[in-house]
Amino acid sequence: MIEIQNVHKSFGPLKVLKGIDLTVEKGEVVTVIGGSGSGKSTLLTCINGLEPIDSGRILVDGTEVHARTTDLNRLRQKIGIVFQQWNAFPHLTVLENVTLAPRKVLGIDKAEAEAIAEKQLRHVGLGDKLSTFPSRLSGGQQQRMAIARALAMSPDYMLFDEVTSALDPQLVGEVLETLKMLAEEGMTMICVTHEMAFARDVSDRVAYFHKGIMAEIGAPEQIFGDPQHLETRAFLASVR
Numbered sequence: 003m004i005e006i007q008n009v010h011k012s013f014g015p016l017k018v019l020k021g022i023d024l025t026v027e028k029g030e031v032v033t034v035i036g037g038s039g040s041g042k043s044t045l046l047t048c049i050n051g052l053e054p055i056d057s058g059r060i061l062v063d064g065t066e067v068h069a070r071t072t073d074l075n076r077l078r079q080k081i082g083i084v085f086q087q088w089n090a091f092p093h094l095t096v097l098e099n100v101t102l103a104p105r106k107v108l109g110i111d112k113a114e115a116e117a118i119a120e121k122q123l124r125h126v127g128l129g130d131k132l133s134t135f136p137s138r139l140s141g142g143q144q145q146r147m148a149i150a151r152a153l154a155m156s157p158d159y160m161l162f163d164e165v166t167s168a169l170d171p172q173l174v175g176e177v178l179e180t181l182k183m184l185a186e187e188g189m190t191m192i193c194v195t196h197e198m199a200f201a202r203d204v205s206d207r208v209a210y211f212h213k214g215i216m217a218e219i220g221a222p223e224q225i226f227g228d229p230q231h232l233e234t235r236a237f238l239a240s241v242r
């Protein structure tokens with residue numbers, strides 16, 4: 003599980019996370035919603051140790067992410083992260099792009115890494131694109147390739163940061179369907195999203211971030227149906 007305990011984080015004078023507490027259990031899907039600049043992306047980058055924190059603790063399966071003794075490379079193998087956009091290597095095929103990390107990072111041999119990559123690409127519906135180059139994929143297909151690439155490392159956790167927000171509207175659905183499939187398979191996920199219907203549909207819990215504070219967290223029915231905080235209400239009214 004992921005345990006976030008009283009995490010504070012600043013960029014210079016700017017306080018971006020102001021005491022975040024959140025525990026994500028195995029198999030749970032937590033979506034994070036909130037206005038621009040509220041600290042959502044920063045939280046994800048802190049969870050996988052891309053960013054240091056000022057105080058508090060983040061534990062992944064009991065390992066403290068920011069402890070000096072923690073092997074971050076090893077920890078990150080457990081945590082897949084997918085961003086708005088991932089720049090695939092243009093001179094490599096889709097299969098080669100997905101094969102790269104298992105080979106380089108996990109040291110898996112070529113044939114086995116290709117088998118893993120092919121399995122994950124089929125899983126996200128790209129079984130017919132293995133030898134295609136990334137520039138020939140649609141935006142939605144590119145994002146699904148990025149998801150397959152993360153899955154090829156056999157992560158225990160997946161973090162998604164607005165993976166659909168750079169996409170044309172007609173391509174959003176196929177990527178959300180892929181996330182939904184992973185959720186139904188029991189993947190433990192934290193999804194930052196602007197897609198409220200998705201958050202309502204897929205989440206076990208929805209967290210609302212406001213100016214570096216987790217103002218509210220609860221079941222989707224509660225957050226969307228009966229938000230307790232003024233800010234949550236105002237935010238939801240603004241995105242409806």
Ligand SMILES: Nc1ncnc2c1ncn2[C@@H]1O[C@H](COP(=O)(O)OP(=O)(O)OP(=O)(O)O)[C@@H](O)[C@H]1O
Nearest residue numbers: 013014016018036037038039040041042043044045
């Ligand atoms: N590397 C950085 N250096 C300095 N400031 C940063 C850095 N990364 C983020 N910030 C600032 O921290 C604040 C929180 O940013 P963050 O990206 O976490 O917000 P967000 O909730 O993900 O917003 P959005 O919905 O726009 O993606 C913002 O004011 C942002 O400008």
Ligand SMILES: [Mg+2]
Nearest residue numbers: 042043044163
């Ligand atoms: Mg963000």
